[in-house]
Amino acid sequence: MQRETSAGAAILFDDVGKTYPQKGAGSVMALEGISLEVPAGAITGIIGRSGAGKSTLMRMVNGLEKPTSGRITVGGRDVGAAHGAALREIRREVGMIFQHFNLLSSRTVLENVALPMEIAGVPRGQIRTRASDLVARVGLEKLANRYPAELSGGQKQRVGIARALATEPKVLLSDEATSALDPETTQTVLKLLADINRDLGLTVLLITHEMAVVRDIASHMAVIDGGRIVEAGETYDIFTTPQHPTTRSFLSGVTGVTLPRFIAEQMVTERPEGPAREVIRITFLGDKATDPLLAQMSAALGLDVNILAGAIEEIGPRPFGNLLISVPADRGAEARSYLETHQQRTEVLGYVR
Amino acid sequence: MSANLIHMLIDATWQTLYMVAVAAIIGAVIGLPIGVFLACSQRGELLSAPLVNRVLGIVVNATRSVPFIILVVAIIPFTRMVAGTSIGTTAAIVPLTIAAIPFIARLIENAIREVDAGLIEAARAMGATPLQIIRKVLIPEALPGITLGMTLAVVSLIGYSAMVGAVGGEGLGDLGIRYGYQRFMPDVMAMVVIILIVLVQLVQTIGEWIARRVDKRAPRNRGA
Numbered sequence: 135m136q137r138e139t140s141a142g143a144a145i146l147f148d149d150v151g152k153t154y155p156q157k158g159a160g161s162v163m164a165l166e167g168i169s170l171e172v173p174a175g176a177i178t179g180i181i182g183r184s185g186a187g188k189s190t191l192m193r194m195v196n197g198l199e200k201p202t203s204g205r206i207t208v209g210g211r212d213v214g215a216a217h218g219a220a221l222r223e224i225r226r227e228v229g230m231i232f233q234h235f236n237l238l239s240s241r242t243v244l245e246n247v248a249l250p251m252e253i254a255g256v257p258r259g260q261i262r263t264r265a266s267d268l269v270a271r272v273g274l275e276k277l278a279n280r281y282p283a284e285l286s287g288g289q290k291q292r293v294g295i296a297r298a299l300a301t302e303p304k305v306l307l308s309d310e311a312t313s314a315l316d317p318e319t320t321q322t323v324l325k326l327l328a329d330i331n332r333d334l335g336l337t338v339l340l341i342t343h344e345m346a347v348v349r350d351i352a353s354h355m356a357v358i359d360g361g362r363i364v365e366a367g368e369t370y371d372i373f374t375t376p377q378h379p380t381t382r383s384f385l386s387g388v389t390g391v392t393l394p395r396f397i398a399e400q401m402v403t404e405r406p407e408g409p410a411r412e413v414i415r416i417t418f419l420g421d422k423a424t425d426p427l428l429a430q431m432s433a434a435l436g437l438d439v440n441i442l443a444g445a446i447e448e449i450g451p452r453p454f455g456n457l458l459i460s461v462p463a464d465r466g467a468e469a470r471s472y473l474e475t476h477q478q479r480t481e482v483l484g485y486v487r
Numbered sequence: 488m489s490a491n492l493i494h495m496l497i498d499a500t501w502q503t504l505y506m507v508a509v510a511a512i513i514g515a516v517i518g519l520p521i522g523v524f525l526a527c528s529q530r531g532e533l534l535s536a537p538l539v540n541r542v543l544g545i546v547v548n549a550t551r552s553v554p555f556i557i558l559v560v561a562i563i564p565f566t567r568m569v570a571g572t573s574i575g576t577t578a579a580i581v582p583l584t585i586a587a588i589p590f591i592a593r594l595i596e597n598a599i600r601e602v603d604a605g606l607i608e609a610a611r612a613m614g615a616t617p618l619q620i621i622r623k624v625l626i627p628e629a630l631p632g633i634t635l636g637m638t639l640a641v642v643s644l645i646g647y648s649a650m651v652g653a654v655g656g657e658g659l660g661d662l663g664i665r666y667g668y669q670r671f672m673p674d675v676m677a678m679v680v681i682i683l684i685v686l687v688q689l690v691q692t693i694g695e696w697i698a699r700r701v702d703k704r705a706p707r708n709r710g711a
């Protein structure tokens with residue numbers, strides 16, 4: 135197999151654009167200037183609002199959609215330029231799972247998992263053993279001869295995952311695979327995806343509109359807004375130092391750190407005249423996340439610190455905390471510089487009286 | 488009712504079944520690919536051929552808009568070419584089949600259009616060829632609808648078959664007209680009607696039973 139120059143990238147988007155022709159005249163821009171490296175063997179999450187272009191982006195990876203400009207390569211092969219048999223060959227190396235599962239209602243669990251192999255022309259005997267293995271792998275051996283209508287959503291998605299793995303793909307695409315599931319089932323399905331990624335070294339590209347999904351299993355992520363990638367990189371970095379307002383708004387939902395309403399309502403961005411308090415967001419990083427730094431600061435500076443909200447979480451194995459505090463406005467700069475000398479990130483959110 | 492009449496009723500029933508069965512089978516064999524093609528060949532679809540789709544659609548509509556009794560008479564030369572004669576029960580199969588093909592094609596087209604587009608998408612993502620998608624996804628998934636469509640087609644053919652007396656085709660309809668109506672034999676008429684009702688009931692019941700058997704879309708109570 136041909137290696138891509140950019141080592142480690144399983145999927146490469148190079149200045150990709152997509153416009154859809156519209157009825158009558160004109161066209162809709164769905165994606166523009168997309169450049170992204172999806173690292174091999176990792177789980178990469180793509181997050182964005184409805185209509186941001188996530189599905190369009192993903193569907194170009196297996197050629198369900200053709201780019202109008204730019205180039206997409208999967209394992210070094212140009213998907214946009216591939217047609218017919220060559221394209222079908224690439225598709226067999228890219229498994230896909232769907233929000234609504236898309237299982238054949240006329241086939242049992244085992245037969246559904248067998249379908250991609252039948253399509254690829256795998257010998258019959260081989261299909262049976264491999265399908266059984268896969269059904270067992272996703273924990274459904276007892277339900278192998280049931281029809282999809284007799285399964286729960288979580289079980290259906292497991293079948294979807296087993297089916298996607300049937301042709302031993304190198305890449306797995308997941309378009310909102312947990313959006314139709316309850317939180318608990320979502321967790322078990324995400325765990326299965328993470329296990330498969332670890333055991334098979336599969337590259338996983340997943341779309342979601344839930345930051346929690348990205349936090350739980352993706353080591354890398356990209357934020358897409360209005361057809362453009364506004365931020366991409368390691369999940370930890372983006373969670374701890376989000377740059378773009380869209381990323382921040384997604385994060386505010388998941389980090390669980392929001393200002394109490396009575397404070398948020400009276401907060402202003404400009405420092406008012408007279409006595410006021412400065413509201414600061416502190417992002418605790420790495421090992422320091424659990425240090426009793428605030429108490430130390432309060433003692434060292436003789437400062438009265440109000441803790442407004444806070445939480446500590448983990449991204450992968452690394453903890454990070456988010457704390458919202460307020461200090462007297464005239465001593466804000468002092469407090470921030472103290473925290474920053476202790477390797478914490480700070481951000482002024484506003485002022486309250 | 489004389490033994491002779493009973494004999495005629497039995498013969499007529501067989502003739503009706505013979506005409507309907509042959510027309511339905513040939514109609515299905517030819518109507519299935521046409522229906523599949525109609526369902527998959529609009530712009531951007533699996534077998535995208537919008538022009539052929541349009542033309543075929545017009546031909547199908549045209550055939551379906553001709554009243555059956557007129558079709559029977561209009562295609563007499565064609566019937567003679569195919570069956571060697573334009574008169575009799577076997578010859579009557581020709582117009583019945585010609586009427587069945589577009590009817591069945593449309594029913595199959597509808598059944599296939601009912602299949603969730605997500606399944607086609609999933610199959611494409613697996614690297615399936617259009618033909619594999621048709622064989623392994625569309626037809627199996629549309630089977631409950633296709634079965635109900637074929638049931639409807641057979642019931643309609645039983646109705647149509649009553650008109651082939653016009654070209655010397657026999658069967659229940661012809662018997663009812665010639666004896667029950669023209670010779671004022673109300674008992675024959677009544678028997679013909681009863682047999683037709685029973686036939687249609689039977690076809691409908693069997694068709695629905697098969698459709699239920701092949702339909703796995705709703706969970707079944709597996710306890711019993």
Ligand SMILES: Nc1ncnc2c1ncn2[C@@H]1O[C@H](COP(=O)(O)OP(=O)(O)OP(=O)(O)O)[C@@H](O)[C@H]1O
Nearest residue numbers: 154162163164182183184185186187188189190191
């Ligand atoms: N086949 C199409 N024809 C025309 N416009 C399309 C088509 N598919 C997508 N679009 C447009 O492209 C944009 C991106 O759509 P896309 O489905 O990729 O969004 P998304 O991020 O996946 O949204 P969601 O979270 O709702 O699934 C939207 O404005 C949409 O209307």
Ligand SMILES: [Mg+2]
Nearest residue numbers: 188189190309
């Ligand atoms: Mg989408």
